[in-house]
Amino acid sequence: MKNYRELANCIRFLSIDAVEKAKSGHPGMPMGMADIATVLFRDFIKFNPKDPEWQFRDRFVLSNGHGSMLLYSILYLTGYKKINLNQIKNFRQFGFKTAGHPEFEPEAGIEITTGPLGQGIANAVGMAISLKNMSSKLKLKFCPKVYVFCGDGCLQEGISQEAISFAGHLNLNNLILIYDNNQISIDGSTDLSFSDNTNKRFESVNWEVISGQGHNYTSIKSSFNKAIKSKKPCLINFKTIIGYGSPSKAASASSHGSPLGTEEIVKTRKKLNWNHSNFEIPPKLLKIWRSSHNKNISFYKSSKKQELKIKVFKSKNNIKKLFPKIKQEAKNFTSDQATRKSSQMIINYLSESELVIGGSADLTGSNLTKGNSMKILDKNNMEGQYIHFGVREHGMAGIMNGISAINFSRVFSGTFLSFADYMKPSIRLAALMKLNPIMVFTHDSIGLGEDGPTHQPIEQINMLRSIPNSNVFRPADLLETALCWEAAISINDGPSFLCLSRQNLPQISNKKIPINNFKGAYIIEQNAIKNNITIVATGSEVSLAIEVSQKLKEKGISSKVVSMPSTSIFEKQSNAFKNNLLKSSNKEIFVIEAGSTMYWNKLTNPENIFGIDEFGLSAPASQVYNYFGLNAKKISTKILKKVE
Ligand SMILES: Cc1ncc(C[n+]2csc(CCOP(=O)(O)OP(=O)(O)O)c2C)c(N)n1
Ligand SMILES: [Mg+2]
Secondary structure, rough: OOHHHHHHHHHHHHHHHHHHHHHOOOOHHHHHHHHHHHHHHHHHOOOOOOOOOOOOOOOOEOOHHHHHHHHHHHHHHHOOOOOOOHHHOOOOOOOOOOOOOOEEEEHHEEEOOOOOOOHHHHHHHHHHHHHHHHHHHOOOOOOOOEEEEEEEEHHHOHHHHHHHHHHHHHHOOEEEEEEEEEOOEEEEEEHOOOOOOHHHHHOOOOOEEEEEEEEHHHHHHHHHHHHHOOOOOOOEEEEEOOOOOOOOOOHHHHOOOOOOOOOHHHHHHOOOOEEEEEEEOHHHHHHHOHHHHHHHHHHHHHHOOOHHHHHHHHHHOOHHHHHHHHHHHHOOOOOEOOOHHHHHHHHHOOOOOOOOOEOOOOHHHHOOOOOOOOOEOOOOOOOOOEEEEEOOOHHHHHHHHHHHHHHEEEEEEEEEEHHHHHHHHHHHHHHHHOOEEEEEEEOOOOHHHOHHHHOOOHHHHHHHOOOOOOOOEEOOHHHHHHHHHHHHHHOOOEEEEEEEEOOOEOOOOOOEEEEOOOOOOEEEOOOOOOOOOOEEOOOOOOHHHHHHHHHHHHHOEEEEEEEEEOOOHHHOOOOHHHHHHHHOOEEEEEEEEEOOHHHHHHOHHHHHHHOOOOOOOOOOOOHHHHHOOOOOOOHHHHHHHOOO
C-alpha cells in the first residue's frame, strides 16, 4: 500500500483546486472519502477507461453526488478520455462535463445522475438487480458488482430504506454500499437529527455489515476484501472525517459546501505535505493512477469476448416485432374492457420477449401488470421477469432508473395514478437522464369511484405532462392502448406513462386510428365534411365526447371529435398537422378530460374545458362524473350556449 496517501492526495487537491477555481462546490466529501476511493479503484473495482462502456464492468455510483469532484478526479486520474485536466479546471462551467452534480454519461465514466440524496442507493439496487438478471439470462460465470458511495444524507432519506430493504430481500450480494460516516451534514453534527443505529438497521434487513476506519489503509483494504466475498448485500460503515487534511475545517460542516479559501488551502497543502501547484499531478503519481485498471485487464479481455451474447440475446428478443400481431388482435376486439385489462393483454404478448421486465408496487391484481407467462424474479430466480416491488413506489421508480441505466432489459412498473406523486423525484431524474422506464398508472381518474378522493387522481396527469423529456399516454380502448404501448417501447429518450382506466370502456377506435402512423391524436368521429366545432378528449372521456357530439348533431351543430391518446406525441407533430386536425369552421375547440384543466389552456379558453379542478369524492363513479358535470347532457348544453 505504498504511495496510497499520495495517490489519495491527488483526489484531494484536484477537488480543492477545482472548487476554489469555480468559487463553488463541495470539497469536504472528496477530502474525506479520498482514501477509500483510492483503495477501491486501485485494488477492487473492475473498469477500463479505454472502453468505458464495457458491459461487464463493475458500476460505481456516487449517491452523495455533491462530492462530484471526487468522481471527476478519479475519472481523470484513471484515464477516462472525456474527463481530462481541462474538464477539471472548468468544473461547474458552461459546456463542460464536470457539472455541479454528476450527469449521466457512461461514455465519460458517469454511470448515473446523482444529487438528490438517496436516489443513487435505489439506482444501485436497480443496477445490481439488472446485472444479476443479465448474468443469469446469459448464463455467465460471473456477475459485475455495484459499488455505491453514500453519506449521512442519503441514509436519512426515506427512499434509502425502501431500496435497502428490497436489496436485502433479494439478497443482492453484488451490491456494496460504502457509507461516509462523518457525522456531519449541512446544519452541523448529525446529532441534531439522526440517532439511528445504522448497522443494526442494515442487519435487520439481511445485509452484511462491516465497520471500517476510512483513513486507515489496512482497515479499508480488509473491509473491501470481506465485502467482495459477502453472500449478502454489504454495507461498509467507514468512520471518516469530512474535509480531512484541512487544519481548521476538517470534521466541520464548514468544509461541506464551500471553497476552503486560499489561506486554508495553503495550510492544507502544508499539513498534507503536498508541494505541488494548483492542478498539478506529479507524473510519477499519474502513472500509477493510470495503471489502476491493469489489475483486471485479463478479466476484461476474456469477458469482452462474451459481449456478443448480449447482442444476440437482444436481437432474438426484439420487442418491437411483437406489435403487428398485437395490433391485429386489438383491431378485431369488440367487448367493453378497462384499458388496464387491455394493457394486460398486451403485456401477455410483450412478455414473450425476455428483455421485458415488469412489476408492481403490491397492486398486481389491480394494475394487471403481470403477463401470464411471467416468472417471478426473486432471490432464487434472478432470471425472472416479474418483480413484486412491495409497497415501495419511490424505491421502485429509483430501482427502475438503475435497471434502465444498465440498458439490458426494458422495465415497466405498476401502481395507481394517484401515487405517481410518490415516484416523482425518480421520474424527474429518469427524464433528466433520458432513461426510458415505462410506468403503468391505473385507476386514472374519478372513474375509480368509491375509493374516493385520496385515490382519485386530479392533478397527476398534468404533473406528468409538465416534466420535460417525458411521454404521457391516456388511451381510450384496446387498440389505442396497443399503439400507446408500441410508442412507449419505441421511445428511447425519456420515460413513458400509461394512464389507464379501472372502469370498462367501449371499443371505439377500431376503424378510425391510423395504426401504422400514430401521431398522438386523430379524428375518431366527424359528422360533416366541414364541422362547426372540435371536441378533444382523452382516455375514458373519448366515448363521452362522441356522445356529446351526437347530442349536438341533433341540435344542428356538427362537430369532429379528436381522440388524443398522447399529448406528448401530438406536440411533436408539425404545426400544419396540429392546426389541420383541430380546425373547425367557427374555431371553437372544446376539451373533455376528467382531471385538472391547466394543461389544456394552451389549446383553448378556460370556459371551453370540461375537467375537474378540485378534489374528487367518494361515491359510485357515475355519480361522481355527474357531480362534476361530466355527462353528455350537461356538456352539450354548455357547448350549445356557447356556439348558438
Ligand atoms: C433530496 C435532497 N435534499 C437536500 C439536498 C441538499 N443537500 C446536499 S448535501 C446535503 C447534506 C448531506 O449530508 P451528508 O450526506 O452527510 O454529506 P457530507 O456533508 O457528509 O458530505 C444536503 C441537505 C439534496 N442534495 N438532496
Ligand atoms: Mg455527512
